[in-house]
Amino acid sequence: MDTAILGRTGRTVSKVGLGAWQLGADWGEVAADDAEAVLQAAVDAGVTFIDTADVYGDGRSEQFVGEFRKDRPGLTIATKMGRRVPQEVSAYTLDNFRRWNDRSRQNLQMDTLDLVQLHCPPTPVYSSDAVYDALDTMVAEKRIAAYGVSVETCDEALTAIARPNVASVQIILNALRLKPLERVLPAAQAAGVGIIARVPLASGLLSGRYDEHTTFAADDHRNYNRHGEAFDVGETFSGVPFxxxxxxxxxxxxLVPPGATMAQFALRWIIDQPGVSVVIPGARSPQQAEANASAAGLAPLSEEAMRQVTEVYDELIRPLVHDRW
Structure with missing residues (x-):
């Protein structure tokens, strides 16, 4: 497994990590034994970075990850905070940060969290001096080792990158969402900020397993959030109509190389983008976790393949999503 330094955290992480949203409850129910099997398969395959959040399954994902990591030194655990309250700028205070942090530290069974990210807060939060002062205080109190942001838009990412102590930016980046390549990745590289690429398979679209007859469970966000009913529609299928x-x-x-899957091709495309620290596909089975990790072992994609991905995006996707995020 190839590795990279995760921005200003200074931590070395695997180029392919594991996104643990699906271990909560927004992709259908996952049993504890199944969650442990996925986590174990990912780590066995070389994954050292796991991303979760306090709202995934109302803390269930954090609890699974926390129990798993106890006897496995060397993992970097990132979580997120801020989505457990109404999305108002006034909620982003040091007192609330401490409360949210206490809950995550208990769930993850960690005194000092490796990386805590603001979880797609209201846009003005990214420009608030008070918010960054509060996060700096959390570092000084050794509640967290580093902090970053998870964003919906490229402008939010650029605002955060300009802050001196933001360690990482998590942003949607995949073959159906190319806008971050224009300004965000170059700015992050110049500033030494890590890029965590999320929704890398566009909620499974880029796995190549779906067709017009595919259905999703009632408790799966790919069913209930197709038009942004529950949260930003860009989080579901990257905002692209199914x-x-x-x-x-x-x-x-x-374009998929012989012997590779569509999902592995899509992940390799992200790995090949300059400035990406880690990509965090989810997995609901050990086999998926292993297959995702093995994408790091594929040869870099050819310039022609890269060009054709851009052509497909420009023709089909750009008119629909490029200006939105």
Whole structure:
């Protein structure tokens, strides 16, 4: 497994990590034994970075990760905070940060959390001096070792990157979401800020396993959030209409190298982008976790493959999403 330094954290992490949203409850129910099996398979395959959040399953994902990591030194655990309250700027205070942090530290069974990220807060939060002062205080109190942000838009990312102590930015980046390549990744590289690429398979669209007849469970966000009913629609299928995403995948499929899967191709495309520290695909089975990790072992994609990904994006996807995020 290739590794990289995760921005200003200074920590070495695997280029392929594990996103633990699906170990909560927003992708359908996951049993404790199944969650442990996924985590173990990912780590066995070389994964050293796990990303979770306090709202994934109302803390259930954090608890799974916390129990798993107890006897496994060397892992970097990132969590997120801020989505347990109404999304108002006034909620982003030091007192609330401490309360949210206490809960996450208990769930994760850690005194000092490796990385805590603001979880896609209201846009003005990214420009608040008081917010960054509060986060600096959390570091000084040794509650957290470093902090970062998770963002919806490129402008939010650029605002955060300009702050001197922001260690990382988590942003949606995949073959159906190319806008971060224009300004965000270069700015992060110049500032020494890590990039965590989330939603790398566009909620499974880029796995190549779906078609027009695919259905999702009632408690799966790919069913209940298709139009942004519960949270930002960009988090579900990267905001791309399902039918358009299917057509894009059909056009991309011939680019997949022999012996690789569509998902591995999509992950390799992200790994090959300059400035990306770690990509965090989710997995609901040990086999998925192993297959995702093995994408790091593929040869870098050819310039022609990269060009064709851009062509498909420009024709099908750009008019629909490029200006939104």
């Amino acid at each position: 039918d358009v995403g299917l057509e894009a995948v059909r056009r991309l499929r011939p």
